[in-house]
Amino acid sequence: MAAHEILAATQAVVTLDVAIPGTVWPWLVTVNMWAKSIGTGVIFMLFLLLRKYPEQAGSLRFPTVVVSIIFIHIFLLFTLADLHQPFRMWHIFFHPHWSSAITVGAWMATVFVGLLFLLAFLSFIKKDNAAFDKTLTWVTILAIPVTLYTAALMSQCTARELWQMPTESAQMIFAALLAGSATMILLSGSKLGYEAKKTLGVVLGLSAFMSFTLYMAEYIFGPMKAEEVAFTLEYIKGDGPYTVMFWLGQWVAYLLPMLFILLSRASKSESILKLAAILALAGLWLVKHVWLMIPQLLPMS
């Protein structure tokens, strides 16, 4: 039964209740997820490039680590800014509760940052590429759960039926691959040849395609499995408050980049590839934001 049909059937109107709490996790959390996607995504891409194009990608070791450090710190900064008691952040380390994805994520992110600085040391001070590559393997492995822990956190939000672990974890990985490949396309400049950039374009295009497919699957089939999902998705359908932003995000993050990647392959144009990368990064923020906000609009009681 559709949302409007349920309401029509019950003929029930809330006539006195407290105001619904406003947005609990605001845009700060969107930036958190967006920046983390870039921070871990570039590590995935560096790992890929060093194996596929070791000669060309060698000079990207240090710049990539610097970009990762910057975006992981943006992620951490915005996480901290979102806390109502940011000066008690240390409680996570001294009173950890291991059933919480927040705790596990905070610890993993801390180790991840430490390893990023180790990578920076190995590439910039020691200039030891062998040690760098060996360490990078472990950093790449750690980047997977660092990417995924936000999906675990969202799935622990029992109240928000829209966020399911298998889908969200796939979305997080695809977001990291999309953001990582887009950033590397922009970062690599003349250091990478056309073939290497084409590979990044393939990663970008495929992750955009997979993400779009997942969102559309949720959009079409989600309402068929849970009443709460049906009500939540009403906010991005018809004249819902997030309909425009949702579709803008889908076009800017996924559909246009896919189109531009095809065009860039046909015309062998790096400029079009860069345009696809910029759009993907901008659109990813919109997509993440909509998906973060809409479950928070639903009355819980």
Add this chain to the structure above:
Amino acid sequence: MQLGFLVDLHLCMGCKGCEIACKVENEVPLSTWRLRVKYVDVGTFPETRRTFTPLRCNHCENAPCERICPVSALHYLDNGIVNIDKERCIGCAGCVMACPYGAIYIDPQTQTADKCTYCAHRVASSMMPACVVACPVQANIFGDLDDPTSNISKYIQTNQGNVQVRKPEKGTNPHHYYVGGGNVTLNPLASQRPDGHSLFNNITTLPVGGHH
């Protein structure tokens, strides 16, 4: 011992005495509520009726708020109460996002999470929660679910078949029961919420803890 709550919705008349008693007892700041009574009007004129549903923390056996709290600020007491340590809370609002009952809020004064604790401080002194004492029709029944001779256990036995919990599909196993509830009273999605649904003002959403 497993403390639990039961509200007989046949008896509740929506006087909001429990709300006020809770506010006073726990010094709950303006714009926030540990307990409130929701009014829902059902039907079309002239065939209408009004329902009253007191809503508070469900003190779940499998509490999502306890699980998601990164610092164990939300924790179980031996008597089954899900309590909160406001000194430890970091204000991540994970619990607010996790609670399927919308029972947790960010206290605008302390900038930490807060919720109904079944008046744990009163219970520790062998007193009843403030809302139970204030209810003029004894619609709130509080006691030990593990004790078959307690009022709440007897009430559940007497009303077998008509005892409900909110959102059982969430698997939280609430220790807060209703007698005489239904879809309209217990399911927030079964009612329309037109803008300005409060009788006394047009405020439909509140800034969380005055922070954002």
